Amino acid sequence: MNLEQILTCVDIESRTNFSNVNIEQICYSSRECGPNSLFVAIKGYRTDGHDYITDAIQKGAIAIVHSSELSDYQDNIVYIKTPHSREMLPILASNFYRHPSDYLTTFVATGTNGKTTSCSIARHIFSTFGKKTALSTGVGFFIGDETVKVDRTTPESLDLQRFLRQAVDIGSEYFFMEASSHGIYLSRVAQTRFDCAAFSNLTHDHLDFHKTMENYYQVKKSLFLTDPPYTIINIDDPYGERLAGELKERGKSKILTYSFHKNSDYVLSDFQQGNWQQSFRFCGPNIDTVFHLPMGGLYNAYNASAGIIYALQKNIPLSIISTAIETYTPAFGRMNRIHHNGYDILIDYAHTPDGLLKFLTGVKGNTKNRLISVFGCDGNRDVNKRPMMGKIAYDISDIAILTHCHPRNEDNIDVLNQVRAGFPDEDHVHVFADRVDAIKFALSLAQPGDSVALAGLGHYRYVERNDQFLPYNDEDTVRQLLNLPKA
Structure with a gap:
């Protein structure tokens, strides 16, 4: 050109x-x-x-x-x-790349937590309906049978436009993607035309970058000021409720809300979970049904809702939506489960206070006996969330095991000590500087009916330490320690 x-x-x-x-x-x-x-x-x-x-x-x-x-x-x-x-x-x-998003119908999800699962479920619904789709998340870029690994939640704009063009060239009709606050602020999603934008939640994270929650919110809000035809918002989240109100005043987009607890366009109720499955009732215009999702955690009912609502706007039959929800396989690093010798190991990216709270609560709700958690906090990131996450793990876990995530350029011991400050006492807390040792110890404690929850690294296939990317993955580590075949 x-x-x-x-x-x-x-x-x-x-x-x-x-x-x-x-x-x-x-x-x-x-x-x-x-x-x-x-x-x-x-x-x-x-x-x-x-x-x-x-x-x-x-x-x-x-x-x-x-x-x-x-x-x-x-x-x-x-x-x-x-x-x-x-x-x-x-x-x-x-x-x-010749304005590729003009030739696609694009769904974008934003929020502190839940973006990957929201996009993945939405894509699965449309794929089940027979539509050709592509997906861009922090786990990777998925187009046809090809998977491209990525190093950030939202690709740099050049990479995103290339992905969009590749999706167009193989005949994709729908494109599903995440938009992180960094991606929005740094113009990575600019020049991408959205048919639908979905908001999941806004909780404490990235304040090392945004400084205040208000700044964080305004960046997220800016995504919706492009006025896509459809906007889907969780109004059980306080920032979501605020966003819905402010966008309705603009009157330029069709605002669709969902909630368990408030008056909304779509109302969720009757949540039940057990044996790593859940069901919830979903009511709204011309719909009153019960969905069955093969994942634990109330938060995953919220994550599924945006895709369900978008599919309804696109006239996808309810039977197709129900089948897709029932057959959904969690994205890599999102509530992935390994059952071994009567106990369960759950692996998730939960790396924020709210994410850790929801993940551990979800695991606890499906656990017969003890919850053993392995978690940590990243180096060179928001220091204020460290003691908060320590307190959350302490309160929910029967046994909490603290270790590292990505130390980056910080002293690992300093990070661990800052997390430990959130423990009221250390009676049921263990600290390991090495993550493999921490997981090995957790597995040695596990008995039938227990759950071992590994939080913080999820889909990552490396640990970042001193500007080096060292090969590592939680699921691979578990399988090696238990002599299980690779997935």
Whole structure:
């Protein structure tokens, strides 16, 4: 594609050595650049892409988009200066991939917890109905029979637009995706057209980034100000109730609410769970039925609701929706269960205070005897949630085992001590600096009727420590320790 086409609607301050060259690739990492590529230099929180412009040129970049002044301009390279290169990247990407979301019906879920399960259940409903679908979550990008591993909940805008184009090219009709607060704030979802946006909840997390809950809320709210045709909101969450009220005042989107406890468009009731299954009654316009979901935890009834409501708006028959809910298989790292010698091991990404509370409560509700929890907190992330999570694990677990998640660049012992500050006492708490040792100890304690809940890493296949990504996965570890075959 020629450069002039790619620059359509881009805010340009100046052009140097401009020529309408043909671009074969766009990249924001110099490592990815190849011949005839356009390199977009983005100033990040840890590194600045402007420092890698020379590397990009050496690898074949023939055009540079930048927002900082440069000390050197090579004669044979096109330079495009823009006020904010990060905000221009989604425009460049959408132009380059020919506006793929225009050819898809896209569902996006946002909230502190539940995004992956909400999107996965919604996709399963539409796939069961025979629709061609694609899915983008923190677990990966799923298109046809292909799975692409990702390193963040919401891909960078360039990667997202490429995924969308791939989905279009194989004939997908529907695209389901998560939008994290970072993804929204950093313009990763800009230039993506949404048919439906769903809000699950907003609880304590990411305050190292957003600083206040109000800032966090306003970022989430901004996703809905694009006024998609459908907006689905859990109004049992206080921020969801506020969001529904504020959006109704705008009057530009069809607002659909759901709740167990409040007057809403769709009302959930009669929740029952046992043996790692649940049922709940679901009532609304032209529907009064009971759904059966093969997952524990009240929170998963909430997670299923957004997809159910969206499917109803798209006239998918109730029989199809019911079948899809009954046959849903949890996403990798989300309430995954291994049964062994009469006890159960549950693996989940629960990494926030609310997420840990809901996960452990859900496991407890399906456990006959003791709940043994293994959990931790990430390094270089919100420190205020650490003692909160310690208190939650202490209160719900019969035996709580504290260990690491991603230490990153923090001292692991410091993180553990900050979590320990939330324990009223340490009578039934054990601390292990090594996660494998913690899991091994938990499994050694387990007896028939017990549950071992592993929280915090879920789908991750690595642990981040001192800028290294060390191979690791909770389920693989459990299977190795118990001499079970790989899944």
